Every structure is written in structure tokens, then in C-alpha cells.
Amino acid sequence: AQSVAQPEDQVNVAEGNPLTVKCTYSVSGNPYLFWYVQYPNRGLQFLLKYITGDNLVKGSYGFEAEFNKSQTSFHLKKPSALVSDSALYFCAVRDGGSYIPTFGRGTSLIVHP
Amino acid sequence: DTGVSQDPRHKITKRGQNVTFRCDPISEHNRLYWYRQTLGQGPEFLTYFQNEAQLEKSRLLSDRFSAERPKGSFSTLEIQRTEQGDSAMYLCASSSVGTRNTGELFFGEGSRLTVL
Numbered sequence: 001a002q003s004v005a006q007p008e009d010q011v012n013v014a015e016g017n018p019l020t021v022k023c024t025y026s027v028s029g030n031p032y033l034f035w036y037v038q039y040p041n042r043g044l045q046f047l048l049k050y051i052t053g054d055n056l057v058k059g060s061y062g063f064e065a066e067f068n069k070s071q072t073s074f075h076l077k078k079p080s081a082l083v084s085d086s087a088l089y090f091c092a093v094r095d096g097g098s099y100i101p102t103f104g105r106g107t108s109l110i111v112h113p
Numbered sequence: 114d115t116g117v118s119q120d121p122r123h124k125i126t127k128r129g130q131n132v133t134f135r136c137d138p139i140s141e142h143n144r145l146y147w148y149r150q151t152l153g154q155g156p157e158f159l160t161y162f163q164n165e166a167q168l169e170k171s172r173l174l175s176d177r178f179s180a181e182r183p184k185g186s187f188s189t190l191e192i193q194r195t196e197q198g199d200s201a202m203y204l205c206a207s208s209s210v211g212t213r214n215t216g217e218l219f220f221g222e223g224s225r226l227t228v229l
Contacts, residue, residue: 099161101158101216105154106153106154
């Protein structure tokens with residue numbers, strides 16, 4: 001079985017400050033990890049992924065995520081938040097032997113001017 | 114535009130009616146997924162096709178739900194005898210199979226169903 005937890009329903013940050021959106025996962029095999037963003041009334045857009053290799057992965061719009069195997073975490077980060085980053089963020093995981101990702105409940109990121 | 118397209122974007126229907134949603138994936142993608150999303154929740158997996166074969170269905174997919182992908186291109190999701198609990202956003206996504214595939218999904222804009 002595979003599962004994802006996003007412990008924060010909402011994250012508030014001031015523009016220009018660093019942001020972190022948390023994600024922990026559980027899989028039986030090697031994890032394939034993803035972050036997606038969803039703007040109001042839109043579909044999900046892929047941001048970045050971790051499959052193997054360097055634990056720090058970089059993605060779209062200046063976002064990055066750090067894979068931590070011992071803590072089974074894959075937190076999304078950005079050094080300097082923009083108001084336009086305000087959206088819903090979803091973490092997803094799949095086992096390397098599966099083609100079906102499981103999504104977390106999502107975290108609403110609000111960046112204040 | 115070569116993205117995933119879904120139609121209709123919004124459907125309002127009365128309880129007991131049948132509805133059908135269509136998804137056109139990215140043309141070179143041979144995997145197609147249907148997910149359901151309700152307010153405050155993440156997408157929940159419904160079913161998955163590789164080419165025309167439906168390889169997996171969630172237990173969420175009751176007998177009233179049926180999905181097809183007859184020629185391995187577009188897909189339809191039909192809900193028969195709709196109930197108010199079926200009100201949700203129905204998301205379609207596609208991905209490719211290949212040596213470099215790492216499985217990220219490309220989503221459409223979704224089809225929002227409202228059952229009165």
C-alpha cells in the first residue's frame with residue numbers, strides 16, 4: 001500500500017520569505033515522489049519529481065524539494081515566495097512497481113503581500 | 114494546444130440522470146487515468162488504461178460507473194443514475210510509456226459535475 005500525508009491544511013507566508021510545504025509518504029518499495037500545483041478551477045500542473053539520484057530536486061517556477069529517506073519526507077521549498085505562488089499544492093507518491101500515484105489532501109499556500 | 118482536454122467543463126444534472134464525460138489525452142501518451150476530486154480533498158484514483166486495456170479500477174468505482182477507451186485514444190467516463198454524492202470534479206490525466214518515463218501525469222482542466 002502507498003500513502004501520502006500533508007500535515008498542514010494551510011501555510012501562510014509573507015512575500016519574499018522562504019516557504020516550506022510538508023509531505024511524508026509510505027510505500028513498500030522505492031518511492032517515486034511528485035509535487036503538483038492547482039490554481040482555482042484548473043487542473044493539476046506538474047512541478048517536480050524525485051525518482052533517484054540527488055536528494056535535492058529542482059522544478060518549475062523556482063521550486064525545489066528535498067527527499068529524505070530516513071524521515072520518509074519530500075518537503076517542497078522555495079527561497080523567496082511570490083504572491084502568485086498562492087495555490088493548492090499536492091504531494092503524490094507511487095511505488096516503483098506501480099503506475100498509479102496516490103495524492104495527499106493538499107496544502108493551501110497563501111502568500112501575503 | 115496539445116494538452117489533455119476534457120468535455121464538458123461543467124455539467125449540471127438531476128438525480129437519476131446519466132452523464133458522460135470525454136477526455137482526449139496528449140496524442141503520444143498511451144496511459145490514461147481518471148481521478149475524482151471533492152472540495153478539500155486530493156484527487157482519488159478511479160481507473161487507469163494502458164492503450165485500450167482497462168488495467169485497474171478502484172473500489173470507489175461502483176457499478177454505476179463505467180469507463181472506456183475503445184481505440185486507445187480518447188476515453189469516456191459514464192455515470193448512470195447519478196446521485197448527489199457523485200457531485201465532484203472528474204479529472205483526466207495521461208502519461209507516456211517509454212524508457213525515460215518516470216510517470217508524471219499531465220492533467221486536463223477537469224469536468225465538474227453537480228447533481229441536484
